[in-house]
Amino acid sequence: MSIAEKFVSMEYGPAPEDSKEAVAWLGRHGHRLQHFIGGGWQAPAAGEYFDTVDPSNGEKLASVAQGSAADVDAAVKAARAASSGWRALTPHARARYLYAIARLVQKHSRLLAVLETMDNGKPIRESRDIDIPLVARHFYHHAGWAQLLEQEFPEYVACGVVGQIIPWNFPLLMLAWKIAPALATGNTVVLKPAEFTPLTALVFAEICQEAGLPAGVVNIVTGDGATGEALVKHPGVDKIAFTGSTEVGRAIRAATATSHKRLSLELGGKSPFIVFEDADLDSTVEGLVDGIWFNQGQVCCAGSRLLMQESIAEALIAKIQDRMSTLRIGAPLDKAIDIGAIIAKVQLDRIRKLVAQGVADGAICWQPQVTLPARGFYYPPTLLSNVHPTSIVAQQEIFGPVLAAMTFRTPAEAVELANNTVYGLAACVWSESITVALHVAAQLKAGVIWVNCTNLFDAACGFGGYRESGYGREGGREGLLEYMELAWFKNAPMLPAETTPALPESESEEDSTASGTDIPAIDRTVKLYIFGKQARPDSGYSMEVRAADGRLLGEAPLGNRKDIRNAVEAALKAASWARATAHNRAQVLYYCAENLSQRRDEVAHRLSAVVGEKQAVAEVDLSIERIFSYAAWADKFDGAVHNPPFRNVAIAMNEAIGTIGVICPREAPLLGFLSLVMPALAVGNTVIAVPSEAYPLITGDLYQLFDTSDLPDGALNIVTGYASQLLKTLAEHDDVDAIWCFGDEASAAAAKAMSIGNLKQVWTNEGRAINWFNPKLAEGRWFLEHATQVKNIWVPYGE
Numbered sequence: 001m002s003i004a005e006k007f008v009s010m011e012y013g014p015a016p017e018d019s020k021e022a023v024a025w026l027g028r029h030g031h032r033l034q035h036f037i038g039g040g041w042q043a044p045a046a047g048e049y050f051d052t053v054d055p056s057n058g059e060k061l062a063s064v065a066q067g068s069a070a071d072v073d074a075a076v077k078a079a080r081a082a083s084s085g086w087r088a089l090t091p092h093a094r095a096r097y098l099y100a101i102a103r104l105v106q107k108h109s110r111l112l113a114v115l116e117t118m119d120n121g122k123p124i125r126e127s128r129d130i131d132i133p134l135v136a137r138h139f140y141h142h143a144g145w146a147q148l149l150e151q152e153f154p155e156y157v158a159c160g161v162v163g164q165i166i167p168w169n170f171p172l173l174m175l176a177w178k179i180a181p182a183l184a185t186g187n188t189v190v191l192k193p194a195e196f197t198p199l200t201a202l203v204f205a206e207i208c209q210e211a212g213l214p215a216g217v218v219n220i221v222t223g224d225g226a227t228g229e230a231l232v233k234h235p236g237v238d239k240i241a242f243t244g245s246t247e248v249g250r251a252i253r254a255a256t257a258t259s260h261k262r263l264s265l266e267l268g269g270k271s272p273f274i275v276f277e278d279a280d281l282d283s284t285v286e287g288l289v290d291g292i293w294f295n296q297g298q299v300c301c302a303g304s305r306l307l308m309q310e311s312i313a314e315a316l317i318a319k320i321q322d323r324m325s326t327l328r329i330g331a332p333l334d335k336a337i338d339i340g341a342i343i344a345k346v347q348l349d350r351i352r353k354l355v356a357q358g359v360a361d362g363a364i365c366w367q368p369q370v371t372l373p374a375r376g377f378y379y380p381p382t383l384l385s386n387v388h389p390t391s392i393v394a395q396q397e398i399f400g401p402v403l404a405a406m407t408f409r410t411p412a413e414a415v416e417l418a419n420n421t422v423y424g425l426a427a428c429v430w431s432e433s434i435t436v437a438l439h440v441a442a443q444l445k446a447g448v449i450w451v452n453c454t455n456l457f458d459a460a461c462g463f464g465g466y467r468e469s470g471y472g473r474e475g476g477r478e479g480l481l482e483y484m485e486l487a488w489f490k491n492a493p494m495l496p497a498e499t500t501p502a503l504p505e506s507e508s509e510e511d512s513t514a515s516g517t518d519i520p521a522i523d524r525t526v527k528l529y530i531f532g533k534q535a536r537p538d539s540g541y542s543m544e545v546r547a548a549d550g551r552l553l554g555e556a557p558l559g560n561r562k563d564i565r566n567a568v569e570a571a572l573k574a575a576s577w578a579r580a581t582a583h584n585r586a587q588v589l590y591y592c593a594e595n596l597s598q599r600r601d602e603v604a605h606r607l608s609a610v611v612g613e614k615q616a617v618a619e620v621d622l623s624i625e626r627i628f629s630y631a632a633w634a635d636k637f638d639g640a641v642h643n644p645p646f647r648n649v650a651i652a653m654n655e656a657i658g659t660i661g662v663i664c665p666r667e668a669p670l671l672g673f674l675s676l677v678m679p680a681l682a683v684g685n686t687v688i689a690v691p692s693e694a695y696p697l698i699t700g701d702l703y704q705l706f707d708t709s710d711l712p713d714g715a716l717n718i719v720t721g722y723a724s725q726l727l728k729t730l731a732e733h734d735d736v737d738a739i740w741c742f743g744d745e746a747s748a749a750a751a752k753a754m755s756i757g758n759l760k761q762v763w764t765n766e767g768r769a770i771n772w773f774n775p776k777l778a779e780g781r782w783f784l785e786h787a788t789q790v791k792n793i794w795v796p797y798g799e
């Protein structure tokens with residue numbers, strides 16, 4: 001082609017980024033990379049290595065150490081040895097190290113970007129302009145948190161040694177999201193990069209050396225899933241932070257259930273990209289390019305489900321297809337490439353298989369005319385239309401450049417379709433009407449909502465999911481809390497083990513239909529409290545309740561799984577409680593306190609038979625105060641408006657989690673119950689509570705309290721019975737969004753292990769004793785933070 005012809009066609013010429021420096025770096029390591037443990041390189045104990053490959057051409061880049069349990073053990077020991085010294089540093093000293101790391105990331109940014117692209121296959125444009133600058137930003141931001149830590153979080157201490165496992169889609173960025181907050185809060189780290197992309201983590205290890213970071217503060221052990229598993233199971237690790245597939249997230253939840261390891265999970269997604277008819281379609285299409293074709297669609301928050309209002313569907317599809325035809329796919333080191341290579345053959349096969357299944361389900365597949373490079377793993381940008389909402393391509397994470405398009409008619413239908421997924425990581429809403437966009441954003445069940453924008457991230461703004469997209473946040477204040485514990489809680493003594501009598505025989509059968517025979521009236525009997533009404537138990541059985549001196553006080557129903565199911569159904573019907581204004585919720589809570597104060601003496605008198613007069617009076621008086629406290633908090637536990645470094649505000653809202661199952665502590669039957677139930681209700685959750693097994697008769701006093709206080713029916717439901725048995729049904733119920741379990745150590749472990757089905761959030765006392773009588777420990781933000789999840793809504797402004 002002559003120059004004159006090129007001038008007319010305006011074809012791009014090749015513009016490859018130079019890989020010389022990256023190749024030289026690999027050469028300096030002899031193309032054979034070891035673990036980074038205790039501040040230096042360490043060969044794998046078993047002598048095994050695996051290959052890491054450039055997915056753009058299938059060529060081997062280097063051999064990398066395969067971590068064994070022995071390597072993980074050495075790294076955890078190094079991290080432990082470094083832990084007290086690192087914690088003993090002043091906040092300023094830690095801040096200086098993080099600042100030095102940020103500066104060095106910038107200094108080595110070209111090497112990092114090129115090596116990232118070679119190892120991962122993402123376009124250099126993205127690694128150079130997005131990944132690496134965000135890595136530096138993350139360390140700068142957290143250098144600031146290290147500096148402010150003691151002022152801002154005076155009651156907290158570091159978890160200790162943190163195990164971190166990251167995926168291959170944003171190798172260095174995920175490392176930064178994990179390591180920066182961990183170090184800022186005084187933890188030491190063992191990080192395992194993904195087996196497909198270990199290289200930039202090892203450059204980062206050198207950066208730690210160059211920054212003079214004390215040996216053992218950061219350790220990198222490379223390897224595959226087995227290495228990750230060894231890290232998860234290592235008894236010397238205090239917290240696990242994981243990003244990756246939901247399946248592995250579940251396995252990690254199960255593997256950590258019987259330990260006291262803190263856990264945060266950032267898992268998959270199937271995020272909706274909702275376009276209303278008044279959207280600016282040209283901007284929408286550009287947003288979509290970032291939404292689904294960024295990083296070849298291998299993005300956990302990719303806008304992989306396009307939901308279009310019917311009236312504009314045809315026009316939008318035409319514009320999308322035009323734009324898809326201009327996307328340039330090819331060698332990712334070429335600076336003018338939009339779509340690079342898929343990470344590996346296995347992922348490419350997975351994408352192909354899912355698309356074929358989608359087509360078999362009735363989807364129409366459209367791809368632009370592109371010539372894919374002859375070598376390497378490539379997949380063209382793909383649009384699937386006519387997708388049924390139940391099709392596999394509408395439900396499963398494809399993790400490839402594949403968009404599944406569907407239509408809707410009304411905003412309500414858009415919300416319903418958008419929420420029709422087990423995931424809840426992110427969502428985009430495109431509309432020129434801010435009212436429509438924010439109204440819809442509020443109803444979407446997702447941790448991040450981008451209004452008229454896509455895929456924006458910042459260290460100051462929490463990122464993380466609802467539902468099976470995991471729990472915990474990365475970034476912002478809430479991200480820091482994942483790496484710290486309240487000092488008093490960490491050191492609290494353990495409660496003695498609880499014993500639970502065996503169930504009556506028929507109880508172990510599915511759906512016992514025993515009729516609700518009347519419970520014999522002894523001194524006092526209570527019933528269950530479901531949907532604002534007293535209800536007889538399904539089983540017809542009851543449990544005896546005895547005073548401290550052994551005297552029979554009365555009987556409480558022995559609730560079973562059917563009662564729990566009824567209670568969950570009731571809680572779902574009370575969803576409007578979450579939409580009540582905070583002022584309204586505060587009024588209801590104040591009213592509860594007022595009612596309790598009117599019954600103070602009689603409640604205390606009854607309770608005194610079990611806990612003694614002194615405790616009974618203290619429980620009632622403090623309960624009144626505690627309810628007041630949460631009535632006060634109800635309209636004050638605000639979110640925040642973040643100020644990321646773009647023309648954007650990110651509105652961080654504290655949202656109710658949904659329906660919470662609460663196993664209340666034995667030791668303070670009234671105060672313990674209200675200390676947990678009240679914060680949950682204050683922020684708009686609905687609750688199914690199992691009261692103290694020591695004194696379930698408290699239910700009688702409680703339902704009188706709530707009956708007369710305008711709490712909507714179903715917002716609080718009480719099922720008495722044996723906690724260990726009711727916990728199972730609650731934890732396994734898919735419509736329960738979180739479990740709070742405050743019993744002995746075994747109950748805490750059971751709550752975690754049983755909740756893996758829908759990956760519900762679990763909060764326990766870890767079997768530790770909580771002094772419910774000390775308001776400094778037993779009320780306030782710690783409880784409210786567990787009762788809420790943060791949703792960040794990003795809204796652009798300015799020109």
Ligand code: NAI
Pocket residue numbers: 165166167168169192193194195223224225226227228229230232243244245246248249251252266267268269299300347350397398399
């Ligand atoms: P994966 O979840 O298996 O791998 C993520 C990380 O976990 C890697 O470092 C891996 O070595 C480690 N790992 C694997 N098994 C483990 C175990 N039992 N215990 C501890 N660590 C373990 O993800 P994979 O196989 O690479 O990708 C499969 C699918 O997962 C993708 O197609 C995509 O749908 C999804 N995925 C989602 C990601 C996200 O950011 N949410 C990231 C990567 C994958």
